[in-house]
Amino acid sequence: MAMYAGVELGGTKCICILGSGPGEVIARELLPTQEPGMTLNAIGAVLQRWNSPAAPLTAIGIASFGPLDLRHGSPTHGRIGPTTKHNWAYTDLGAYFRQRFDVPVGITTDVIGAALAEGRWGGARGLRDFAYVTVGTGVAVGLIHDGQPLQGCHHPELGHARIARAAGDEWPGHCSFHGACVEGLASGPAIQARSGVAAADLPADSPVWQLVAHALGQLAHLLVVSVAPQRILIGGGVLSHRAQLFPEIRRCLSASLNGYLDVAAVNESLEDFIVPPGLGADAGPLGALALAIDTHKTIAEGTAT
Amino acid sequence: MAMYAGVELGGTKCICILGSGPGEVIARELLPTQEPGMTLNAIGAVLQRWNSPAAPLTAIGIASFGPLDLRHGSPTHGRIGPTTKHNWAYTDLGAYFRQRFDVPVGITTDVIGAALAEGRWGGARGLRDFAYVTVGTGVAVGLIHDGQPLQGCHHPELGHARIARAAGDEWPGHCSFHGACVEGLASGPAIQARSGVAAADLPADSPVWQLVAHALGQLAHLLVVSVAPQRILIGGGVLSHRAQLFPEIRRCLSASLNGYLDVAAVNESLEDFIVPPGLGADAGPLGALALAIDTHKTIAEGTAT
Numbered sequence: 001m002a003m004y005a006g007v008e009l010g011g012t013k014c015i016c017i018l019g020s021g022p023g024e025v026i027a028r029e030l031l032p033t034q035e036p037g038m039t040l041n042a043i044g045a046v047l048q049r050w051n052s053p054a055a056p057l058t059a060i061g062i063a064s065f066g067p068l069d070l071r072h073g074s075p076t077h078g079r080i081g082p083t084t085k086h087n088w089a090y091t092d093l094g095a096y097f098r099q100r101f102d103v104p105v106g107i108t109t110d111v112i113g114a115a116l117a118e119g120r121w122g123g124a125r126g127l128r129d130f131a132y133v134t135v136g137t138g139v140a141v142g143l144i145h146d147g148q149p150l151q152g153c154h155h156p157e158l159g160h161a162r163i164a165r166a167a168g169d170e171w172p173g174h175c176s177f178h179g180a181c182v183e184g185l186a187s188g189p190a191i192q193a194r195s196g197v198a199a200a201d202l203p204a205d206s207p208v209w210q211l212v213a214h215a216l217g218q219l220a221h222l223l224v225v226s227v228a229p230q231r232i233l234i235g236g237g238v239l240s241h242r243a244q245l246f247p248e249i250r251r252c253l254s255a256s257l258n259g260y261l262d263v264a265a266v267n268e269s270l271e272d273f274i275v276p277p278g279l280g281a282d283a284g285p286l287g288a289l290a291l292a293i294d295t296h297k298t299i300a301e302g303t304a305t
Numbered sequence: 306m307a308m309y310a311g312v313e314l315g316g317t318k319c320i321c322i323l324g325s326g327p328g329e330v331i332a333r334e335l336l337p338t339q340e341p342g343m344t345l346n347a348i349g350a351v352l353q354r355w356n357s358p359a360a361p362l363t364a365i366g367i368a369s370f371g372p373l374d375l376r377h378g379s380p381t382h383g384r385i386g387p388t389t390k391h392n393w394a395y396t397d398l399g400a401y402f403r404q405r406f407d408v409p410v411g412i413t414t415d416v417i418g419a420a421l422a423e424g425r426w427g428g429a430r431g432l433r434d435f436a437y438v439t440v441g442t443g444v445a446v447g448l449i450h451d452g453q454p455l456q457g458c459h460h461p462e463l464g465h466a467r468i469a470r471a472a473g474d475e476w477p478g479h480c481s482f483h484g485a486c487v488e489g490l491a492s493g494p495a496i497q498a499r500s501g502v503a504a505a506d507l508p509a510d511s512p513v514w515q516l517v518a519h520a521l522g523q524l525a526h527l528l529v530v531s532v533a534p535q536r537i538l539i540g541g542g543v544l545s546h547r548a549q550l551f552p553e554i555r556r557c558l559s560a561s562l563n564g565y566l567d568v569a570a571v572n573e574s575l576e577d578f579i580v581p582p583g584l585g586a587d588a589g590p591l592g593a594l595a596l597a598i599d600t601h602k603t604i605a606e607g608t609a610t
Contacts, residue, residue: 067567081567129457143531145455152434152450152533154568160530162523162561164467164485177565180469218467225465226448226531228457256467260482262372262386263459 002058002296005047006288008110009064009093011085011137014039015285016046020293022121022279022286036091044100051101059104059299061292062093063113063284066140070108070155078107106295110134112149113287114235114277115142120290122278123233131229132277133158133219134236139183141219143227150227159183163218164256166211185215188238199238212238213245217252220274224257230265235277243276250274307363307601310352311593313415314369314398316390316442319344320590321351325598327426327584327591341396349405356406364409364604366597367398368418368589371445375413375460383412411600415439417454418592419540419582420447425595427583428538436534437582438463438524439541444488446524448532455532464488468523469561471516490520493543504543517543518550522557525579529562535570540582548581555579 003026008015012033019025027050031042051057067081078094097105108116115124115132124130124144132142139159143150150156160181173180174190184190191199195208202208220232239245250270257266265273277283308331313320317338324330332355336347356362372386383399402410413421420429420437429435429449437447444464448455455461465486478485479495489495496504500513507513525537544550555575562571570578582588 145450145457150450150455150532153535153570154529154533154566156533157530157566160565161527162469164469177563178561222466222527222531224459225462226527227455228459228461230458256483258482260465261459261462265458 001055003050003055004059004061004289004292004296005050005057006061006063006285006290006292007043007047008113008284008288009033009039009043009062010110010284011065014043016043017285017289018050019289021289022282028285035086036088040091040093040096044096047097047101057101057103059106059292059296060097060101061106061108061113061288061290061295062097063108063110063288063291064093066109066155067157068093068107068109068155070151071153078105104292104295104299106291108149108287108291109140109142109155110284110287111140112142112155113291114279114283115144115149115233115287116290116294117279117283117286118233118277119144119147120293121286122283123275124231124278127230129227129229130231130233131223131227132283133216133232133234135186135188135216135234135238136236137188139187139219139236141223143229145227158219158222159187161219161222163215163222166214169211169214182215182219186212186219186238191238204242204244209242209245210248213248214252216245216249217256220249220253221256224253224261224263224266228263231272232274233277234274235280235283239276240281246274246276306360308355308360309364309366309594309597309601310355310362311366311368311590311595311597312348312352313418313589313593314338314344314348314367315415315589316370319348321348322590322594323355324594326594327587333590340391341393345396345398345401349401352402352406362406362408364411364597364601365402365406366411366413366418366593366595366600367402368413368415368593368596369398371414371460372462373398373412373414373460375456376458383410409597409600409604411596413454413592413596414445414447414460415589415592416445416447417460418447418596419584419588420449420454420538420592421595421599422584422588422591423538423582424449424452425598426591427588428580429536429583432535434532434534435536435538436528436532437588438521438537438539440491440493440521440539440543441541442493444492444524444541446528448534450532463524463527464492466524466527468520468527471519474516474519487520487524491517491524491543496543509547509549514547514550515553518553519557521550521554522561525554525558526561529558529566529568529571533568536577537579538582539579540585540588544581545585551579551581
């Protein structure tokens with residue numbers, strides 16, 4: 001029986017899981033994210049323990065915070081890029097795990113991983129083109145195009161798209177690079193900076209939520225006119241327990257497109273076009289597992305990675 | 306010898322060409338774009354004449370104004386969508402040519418066609434991921450991803466992306482759907498509406514050009530954080546003979562990204578990242594020819610279209 005290990009490497013914690021899908025998780029371990037060496041060794045020890053002679057690992061999937069070098073054929077594929085996370089910049093995740101485990105190792109970003117999991121087991125099953133948006137400490141977007149993660153010379157960073165502002169809103173935004181990009185307007189820290197209250201504690205009737213919905217509606221507009229997904233899933237901590245935002249985001253998208261484009265998904269079934277994820281908070285670790293499965297399948301089929 | 310026919314169906318004129326590439330154009334005919342029936346019959350007559358028994362056509366490529374239904378497997382593939390062009394809405398280009406010619410017929414938008422031509426013969430040779438932007442009566446974007454035109458449930462319509470405004474610019478824009486989208490700020494009619502002067506006659510030192518460059522720089526920012534092309538080609542009537550705009554568009558992109566993203570194309574060789582097209586005004590008809598060649602190749606290889 002195939003045995004897959006998935007690791008979601010997050011900014012504050014890592015989740016390692018062993019299994020083959022949402023209903024078949026054999027083991028799960030939570031580790032704090034600390035200095036890179038210490039953290040990777042702790043993850044490596046968990047995976048070594050799981051890699052038993054009687055039931056060896058088939059493949060490993062790592063879904064990590066980014067930015068990551070994911071360019072096909074890059075000599076530094078799987079290496080973390082410039083990041084403000086202490087000491088993590090240029091940590092080569094690919095090299096670490098490939099040197100220690102004699103099985104296929106797949107690496108992608110946490111949000112692309114979550115998109116893969118949603119496509120395989122969650123709210124995007126059966127779709128070839130969809131977007132997974134997470135709104136939390138930052139805003140990140142994973143794109144699946146024709147069944148595969150989409151990336152050109154970099155993975156998508158649509159949280160840093162600069163957008164049209166809501167009428168009358170001149171707050172400068174909270175992104176240190178772009179001010180009022182999507183992340184600078186809709187992330188948890190942006191909400192807190194604007195309102196003075198943690199996003200989780202902000203009352204449902206705060207006008208700030210309307211501005212968050214506007215920013216996410218603008219992001220949806222950009223997705224429609226660029227990659228035109230069949231569905232947009234929006235998850236992450238900021239939106240959990242905030243179901244009332246979804247009708248508002250849909251309304252903002254519809255108002256923004258203003259009847260342009262003959263797209264059935266948008267014009268006829270908006271309730272199915274912008275939806276919460278199907279796997280909830282498990283999309284992250286399950287994404288790492290989905291990547292392990294995909295990586296094994298790709299190599300088993302003899303396709304170049 | 307293979308004989309390809311390409312038709313660029315534009316809003317005011319159609320260009321039919323016969324040949325196999327930029328250096329091998331055997332015949333070229335210009336027709337006015339009038340009512341759909343009359344126009345298609347005139348094009349059909351040209352192609353019939355070219356389809357001689359001694360040298361029959363190998364394949365036909367149609368690169369048309371949009372929006373077009375280009376969804377794989379759609380029963381109305383190749384049909385024009387809602388358009389303000391008199392009587393052209395829902396004209397089924399695919400059906401027209403497939404019923405009359407017993408050769409493979411490829412259909413795509415004018416801008417995707419131009420992108421294909423630039424990739425095959427022009428300013429994007431050897432690249433797998435690039436964008437072709439045309440700035441004229443409208444603003445349209447063709448995306449090539451992994452060597453193929455990119456589209457989800459609709460072809461890209463990034464001219465209708467709403468963007469962050471230049472500081473202090475509150476002109477409402479000229480797009481009837483979105484006001485100040487890229488097209489509503491940077492197209493020829495937008496420039497004329499704002500300045501009172503046709504774009505071709507606007508002095509090089511008009512401050513309006515700075516705002517046009519800002520809008521195109523914002524479009525480039527959106528391209529970088531979404532599909533991350535290896536290069537962005539920007540052509541079309543508004544920018545021809547306006548070479549001085551390119552350094553300004555590059556500067557606007559660089560200022561907007563503000564050091565975010567470790568992308569060599571953007572950070573190290575911006576002069577090669579945003580460039581004019583290599584084929585100039587011929588990108589349109591050559592795009593139709595490139596599509597004919599690709600369509601023949603795809604069918605010859607037995608791949609599903």
